[in-house]
Amino acid sequence: MTKALTPAPPPQPMLPFEHAIARYEAIRDRLPRAAAPVVPKLAGSLAETFGSYDGYLFDSFGVLNVGDSAIPGAADCLGVLRRTGKPFCILTNAASYTSAEAFHKYQKLGLDVRQEEILSSRDVLLGEIESLHPGLLWGAIAAPEDDFHDTRSRLIHLRGADWQAVEGFVFLSAVGWTEADQNRLVAALIARPRPVLVGNPDLVAPREGGLTVEPGFWAQDIQDRTGIPVTCFGKPFPQAFALAAARTGGGRLAMVGDTLHTDILGGGAAGHGTVLVTDHGLFKGRDVTPFLAASGITPDWIVPAI
DSSP, X not given: OOOOOOOOOOOOOBOOHHHHHHHHHHTGGGSOOOOOOOOOEEOSSGGGGGGGOSEEXXXXXXXXXXXXXXXXXXXXXXXXXXXXXXXXXXXXXXXXXXXXXXXXXXXXXXXXXXXXXXXXXXXXXXXXXXXXSTTOEEEEEOOTTOOOTTOOSEEEESTTSOTTTOSEEEEOOOTTOOHHHHHHHHHHHHHSOOOEEESOOOSEEEETTEEEEOHHHHHHHHHHHHOOOOEEOSTTSHHHHHHHHHHHTOSSEEEEESOIIIIIHHHHHTTOEEEEEOSSSTTTTSOOHHHHHHHOOOOSEEESOO
């Protein structure tokens, strides 16, 4: 008998750049307050900032990799930091796989990263879920292969589950999530309000083909339509920065990222220096100057790539 094949999930929706920026601005009151504006310094690479900082926090997408491809120069930059004794931590909002899986991904990309140098928003969420809502049965919006073996909390895949039985919702991945799914979830929450935890606050992520819609986009839509405040974990929120800073041992740290409203906003709000990378992520091919002025979010440094 031929084994039935599992249908491939529908492709993630894409969002135009201008719509993504406008949406980030529309939810500014739900994000940390920006640090005081500064005039950014321009540098050719991250190495020019080494004298200013003791260590670094790195975003992943748009800084170290784009999709499943390493960005040229990323491996060399991490190698220099390793040899010069500057600690670093990858602080990623990718919540659809565990830190162990992320470690293997970075190894395949040729990046010299240790597992303890990776902190995902998934880690932050799973570390706090029981203190916030002990003992609940959670319906997880997650990648099909996710088995939740990295948590003792009660998570089950929402797809195929009894939506009335679950006592809260955890949003880890937007793969396969559709407008119809979203409408069903909004209706379920209006009929019976329950907590919503979001493991990836990003509205979009840079991929080879453009900007994919991520869990944060759907989560903010939930809050708009139901009035239920969603609880987000990861950048730009402070818990993630505190945990990442602790892993580096502290000192003068800089957050290196490609987005204003997550990396730069969150890093500045946490009291860190900030470095905006422009050539491979959200602002690829664009002049970032008007967006700095419009948002009031300004990095300490701007570099084309690390």
